Amino acid sequence: MRIVIAGGHGQIALRLERLLAARGEEVAGIIRNAEQSDDLRAAGAEPLLLDLESASVEEVAALLRGADAAVFAAGAGPNSGTARKDTVDRGSAVLFADAAVLAGVRRHVVVSSMGADPTHSGDGVFDVYLRAKGEADAHVRGLDALDWTILRPGSLTNDAGTGLVRLEAHTGLGSIPRDDVAAVLAELVETPATAGLTLELIGGSAPVSVAVKSVAGN
16 A cells, blocks of 8 residues: 655654554655655655645646555644645645545545634634634545545644544544554554544544544444
8 A cells, every 4th residue: 555645754744654664555755855855764655855835736646646545744833824824734735635636546634633623713823723724624525536534633742652542523622642643544544434534533542443443433
């Protein structure tokens, strides 16, 4: 299985690349900085150089052709301003989804955010971020050519993963180690029965594989 990840050098993406590569999957990560290539190779992923903020849908589709799944894990980052919330968190997510359609890659997993909502009010940077993520999620949901799953983690931590999570349509607020987010993503990519679901994720008591199978069976 070939999986292409947007935002390939992100903290969650690098963890996901290691997990998928360890399973024997063929993994590639899209990055805009060539200096990050060695980090991706160390994680077992092929680096693909492209700036999603300036790329065309055709350029992104060219990198996606032949893939079995696509994962959007890019983000402007906590220190970026409101402009990049629009160009990356919304714009690049929309571009990546449209490119997946063009490339014929049906399986599409999105790393979103708990609280993402296109109607969210407020003018703060985080308010703009939640609107941007909400708008991107709404766009993905409207694409019938994709078998999409949207994952909305709670507050992210760098604590060691526990392998125990709560994964539901609505979990309530909570935190989740990035290790566990990556583990859930690895399962979701290979569980097409979760297509059409928007899921929240926090720490919990269910093993990752059990949690994913549970939502897939609903």
